[in-house]
Amino acid sequence: MYKLILLRHGESVWNSENRFTGWMDVDLSPKGEKEAEMAGTLLKRYNILYDLCYTSFLKRAIKTQFIVAEKVDRLWIPVVKSWRLNERHYGALQGLNKKETALEYGDEQVKTWRRSFDVRPPQISLEDPRFPGFDPRYAQLDTAILPQGESLEDTVARVLPYWQVEIAPQIAERKTVLIAAHGNSLRALIMHLEELSPEKIIGVEIPTGTPLIYELDKQLKPVTHYYLE
Numbered sequence: 001m002y003k004l005i006l007l008r009h010g011e012s013v014w015n016s017e018n019r020f021t022g023w024m025d026v027d028l029s030p031k032g033e034k035e036a037e038m039a040g041t042l043l044k045r046y047n048i049l050y051d052l053c054y055t056s057f058l059k060r061a062i063k064t065q066f067i068v069a070e071k072v073d074r075l076w077i078p079v080v081k082s083w084r085l086n087e088r089h090y091g092a093l094q095g096l097n098k099k100e101t102a103l104e105y106g107d108e109q110v111k112t113w114r115r116s117f118d119v120r121p122p123q124i125s126l127e128d129p130r131f132p133g134f135d136p137r138y139a140q141l142d143t144a145i146l147p148q149g150e151s152l153e154d155t156v157a158r159v160l161p162y163w164q165v166e167i168a169p170q171i172a173e174r175k176t177v178l179i180a181a182h183g184n185s186l187r188a189l190i191m192h193l194e195e196l197s198p199e200k201i202i203g204v205e206i207p208t209g210t211p212l213i214y215e216l217d218k219q220l221k222p223v224t225h226y227y228l229e
């Protein structure tokens with residue numbers, strides 16, 4: 001059996017303030033740090049050791065995996081970072097309070113922006129300071145591929161090639177992989193792993209800082225999955 005650990009970062013400061021976050025590089029809240037520690041404690045308790053870690057370019061995920069690695073005393077494990085594991089880019093919604101946005105645009109509209117498969121949030125312009133082209137961490141990338149606001153479908157389109165080309169071959173070599181990422185980049189991956197329809201993925205929510213274990217067969221199809229608690 002092949003094992004994969006999916007871990008959404010611990011609660012961020014903007015999670016606690018109920019703000020759309022996306023590619024904004026928001027730190028963990030004190031509660032989020034505790035959640036990350038707990039995730040490490042659980043992996044240790046169940047003796048689920050990993051050989052390789054993938055994370056995003058965003059500090060809430062990077063710090064989460066670091067705290068976990070410290071807890072399981074595996075700070076030496078290789079960590080590979082990729083922008084492709086970043087959270088879904090929330091466009092012009094980034095920074096707004098979700099409740100206030102619902103009061104202004106209605107619950108249905110906000111639900112559509114948050115959970116529909118193919119509806120993009122309002123886009124940011126190329127001049128907007130939130131455009132990733134201004135951020136040195138994306139300087140190596142062609143600006144044409146940098147998002148101005150993504151749907152889940154767009155997120156799947158950038159996460160999936162990374163899974164197929166980089167991560168899946170490592171698992172096939174019997175490495176246990178930890179992916180420390182984000183609510184929607186992990187939903188994108190789960191949608192692929194479980195072959196979920198756009199209707200089915202709407203109902204999938206991933207809690208912060210809780211290890212989700214997938215046991216996979218030789219074809220890397222899920223046999224079972226469960227959260228550690």
Ligand SMILES: O=C(O)[C@@H](CO)OP(=O)(O)O
Nearest residue numbers: 019020021022087114183
């Ligand atoms: O704000 C965000 O970036 C995400 C994750 O916190 O929010 P949502 O769950 O609404 O997609």
